Amino acid sequence: MKTFTDTAGREWTIELHTSAIKRIRSLTGVDPLADDGAGVVAKLIRDTVLLCDVVYAAVKPQADERGVGDEDFGRAMHGDPIGAATEALVDELVSFCPNPRDRAALGKAVAAMYDVMDKARDLVEARLDELTAPESIGGMATAALSGEPSTSVPASPESTRAP
Secondary structure, eight states: OOEEEESSEEEEEEEEHHHHHHHHHHHOOOTGGGGGHHHHHHHHHOOOOHHHHHHHHHHHEEEEEEEEOOHHHHOOOOOOEEEEEHHHHHHHHHHSSSHHHHHHHHHHHHHHHHHHHHHHHHHHHHHHHHSHHHHHHHHHHHHHHHHHHOOOEEEEEEEEOOO
């Protein structure tokens, strides 16, 4: 069982078992077990709204007990709680796998996916740091005021490709 807290301060527990999987399939049309889980995880990470629908379906019995409807749940799902809910759901999905080899393979696939996402984010942040550094901005501003072309403007992707 994994927990997360929404922006309203409510703690939710995700526990995947066959009943929860059936409920998720029924309410969302998403099969968390399709493609050994890896394809579904990637899809949910790309589609935050679908992810929140799946999480709501997973915690629906708790939501019903608390009188929290889909709309109320969705309003309390933004920012850090989405990340925490994603982690909880993915960890539970990996733990759900009945075959140890499948569980290990899915765990590796998820870890690799997170690693690729982290590296991509690092590259974007580094490039943004380059573009927003004072010397880059100053050079572009000076060139703009002087009417001369700036040498700080990044090259087009076509000009940087190998022949």
